[in-house]
Amino acid sequence: MTPFVSVEGLSKTYTARSLLRRSRAATHAVRDVSFAIARNTIMGLAGESGSGKSTLARALVHLDPPSSGEVRVAGIPLARLGRRGLRKARRRMQIVFQDPHGALNPRLRIKYSLGEALANAGVPRRERRARAVELLRLVGLGPEHLDRYPRAFSGGQKQRIVIARALAGKPEFLILDEPVSSLDVSIQAQIINLLMDLKQRFGLTYLFISHDLSLVSYVSDSIGILQDGRLVEYGPAEQVLKQPRSEYTRALFDASPAMHRER
Ligand SMILES: Nc1ncnc2c1ncn2[C@@H]1O[C@H](COP(=O)(O)OP(=O)(O)O)[C@@H](O)[C@H]1O
Ligand SMILES: [Mg+2]
Structure with a gap:
């Protein structure tokens, strides 16, 4: 299998200059993370806040x-692309963030x-x-929604609009960062x-x-678990759920709501 997305030794360190001290405080937010995602599959990534x-x-x-490491999407190493190349490649991959209220300009x-x-996707006017x-x-x-402002929509509807916007450039890869965490439980399942429908439809x-x-386990083909920036668990969903390697994974599963746990 040639993975569609591959991540090799990815690290990200933030250094904050302190006003009082001469030293720089470093936060190793992501440390040496590697994984691969096959086309038309879902990798779930779980971990506590922070x-x-x-x-x-x-x-x-x-x-x-990234501070170090390599990312390839559809075989293309992103680091070797220039600014224009990266902008073009980004149409193929989109991030949907947690907060749909902040994602839409209230004045538009x-x-x-x-x-x-x-x-931006190059569609003629x-x-x-x-x-x-x-x-x-x-x-x-529907088309009747085109002329409305974001405030006219519920949280779930706003997230639908954010998803629609992410699809504008016909992407192949979506990163969904807590896509339903800000929504009422009753709305989460709809989103x-x-x-899942969009994934099937467009591959x-x-x-x-x-x-x-538990939500991650409900949707994912493979699962990775992050703890302090490290991928402490990674494998096929079944394996991670049935035979977790780390105690942290077990604790994370016990801490999650029971609604999706029937898998
Ligand atoms: N722009 C930034 N500058 C400095 N530190 C950051 C920045 N963004 C995130 N961090 C730190 O990196 C760590 C991971 O944060 P984040 O990726 O937001 O975690 P999560 O999404 O899992 O809640 C945290 O310690 C956070 O404080
Ligand atoms: Mg986050």
Whole structure:
């Protein structure tokens, strides 16, 4: 199998200059992480708050450049791309963040939020409206929503719009960073189902990030567990769930809500 996404020895260290001390405090947010994701599969990434999940997500797409390590997407090493090449490659991979309220500009009608993303994806102006309607339809919304502002939508609807926008450039790889954590439990399942439908329909590959291991186990083909920036567990979902190597994995599973645990 040629992996669609491969990550080799990825590290990210933040150094904060202290005003009072001459030394620099270093936070090793991600340490020497390696994994691979096959096309059209879902890798789940779990770990408690502060374990480095979001840092890993940003470093993976070089939104924040990694301190060391290599990332390949569709065989292309991202570090060797120039700025233009990276911008083009980023259309193939998108991140959906936890907070849909912060992700949408409150002053922009939905058609402009989507229009901007379509423009960035190189869609000619005359085609943008039709494509925006199509994007909304994919996430279960309609053309009547185009003229509205974000405040007119519920949290779940906003996350649908954020997902629609992420699809503007026809990406192949989505990083979903706590995509349902800010939503009511009753809405979470709807968004998860939508994400599963979209994956099937477009043959997408996901990195699905959550602090909730039972949710991760519900959707994932393979699972990685981050603890203090290290990948302490990684393997096929069945194996990680049935025979976890680390005590931390067990504790994380016990700490997560029971709703998805029937798998
Ligand atoms: N921009 C940053 N500058 C300095 N430290 C950061 C920055 N972003 C994250 N960190 C630190 O990196 C660690 C991992 O954070 P994060 O990746 O947000 O974890 P998670 O998403 O798992 O909650 C934390 O200790 C956090 O304080
Ligand atoms: Mg995070």
